Amino acid sequence: MLKGIIAGLLALALLSAPAFAADEATMRAAKKEGKVTWYSSITLNIAQHICNNFNKKKMGVQCVLHRDGSGKLYRRYLQERKGGIYVADVVHTSNLGHFLNLKAKKIITPYKPAGTDNFNAKFVTKDNYWTILRAGVLMPFYNTKKISAKDAPKTYKDFLDPKWKGKIVHSHPSYSGFVTNGMINIVNKFGWDYYKAMAKQKPKIVQSAAGGIPLVARGEAWLGAGTTSYSLLKLIEKGEPLKPIVPPTGLALVTSPNGVFTKAPNPNAARVFTDYLFSIETMQLLADYFLYVGNPDVKYPKALPPLNKINLMAIGGAELKKKNKPTRKMFKKLFGV
Incomplete structure (x- = not known):
């Protein structure tokens, strides 16, 4: 009888344990650390959703x-x-060039998240300095109440038509x-003449990649030069009057790495949280x-086109690293911001 109860309790404990949980020693050490600080560039609502879900596990580690x-x-x-201040444990951004710098300076440390053995090869690295958490494309779009499908731009160069002057929004x-990643791909395709002409269109400049969406949805701008897909x-999906533009020359693929800092103040919690990110x-x-x-094994929404059905523009990390700073510098020069 007693053996049966103990066996049942053990089975229940195993079922209730997080599938992503690290080994027992790491978990104990993580609980002693008590928290993990995540520097993340993914949109706030998604980042908060992830952190809140992690915290609901009540593992003794707070995100x-x-x-x-x-x-x-x-x-x-x-x-x-x-x-000499070390606050962050885990970092996630969309700038692969930055991660190459962090690796070269040994600011991030190798860590292979649990459960990633069967991942798409394009989302993992052989040396495990980072793993791609998510990918998307830089997608142009327009307000369907302001522009008809017939009149909407079909190509990148259509955005340069004088009739769109003052009606475009562009992120910084x-x-x-x-x-940055998207711009480097577009410059590779069309050269800087494209952005010189875009600057003459006097677009509204916003900070974040998603910052232009509300402006276009409200009709303050009619077109977005590119946003997070x-x-x-x-x-x-929620009913905003917006529609994507998929130019035949392709969309810029943006992969977003996640890594663990070498001097993470909470190294064990960093590993537990990273395992959760890739669960x-x-x-x-x-x-x-x-x-x-x-x-x-994930199931995608029907409205999301498979990556193999999209004509993609993608360049390597070394080129992204090389062109990062010059791209930002040229943008400031051309657009005056």
Whole structure:
């Protein structure tokens, strides 16, 4: 009788334990640390959703979120490091060039998240310095109440038609790694003449990659030069008068890495949280938000086109790293902001 009760309790404990849980020693150490600080550039509502879900597990580790743009997070960490201040444990942004710098300086440390053995090869790295948490495309779009499908731009160069002057919104690459990545791909395709002409269109400039969506939805701007596909598709699902534009020359693919800092003040909690980020629970949550993930077992919304059905523009990390700073500098010069 007693053996049966004990066996039942053990089975219940196993069922209630998180599927992503690290080994017992790491879990004990993580509980002693008590928290994990996540520097993340994913949109605030998604970042909060992830942190809240993690905290609901009540594992004795609290997720503390600091959400900002990729560029600001990168500069913030380097400034803190310069002053000998170490706050962040885990970092996630859309600027692969920054991660190459962090790796070269040994600011991030290798860690392979649990459960990633069967991930799409494009979402993992051989040396495990980072794993791609999510991917999306930089997607142009328009307000369907202001522009008919017939009149809407079909190509990138259609945005340069004088009739759209003052009616476009563009995000700033110094703030958004997503936009920096997208711009580098577009410049590779069309050269800087494209952005020189875009500057003459006098677009409204916003910070974040998703910052232009509300302006277009309200009709303050009619067109968005490019935004995070996941934010756009989610709002279209909710009924906003918006429609994506898919130019035949392709959309810029943006992959967003996640890594653990070498001097994380809570290294064990960092590993536990990273395992959670790549668990099927979080992977499915991200897919529900119209993001592409490495786990092959998630189910995507019907409105999200498979990556293999999209003509993609994508360049390597080394080129992204090389062109990061010059792209931001040229944007400031051309647009005056």
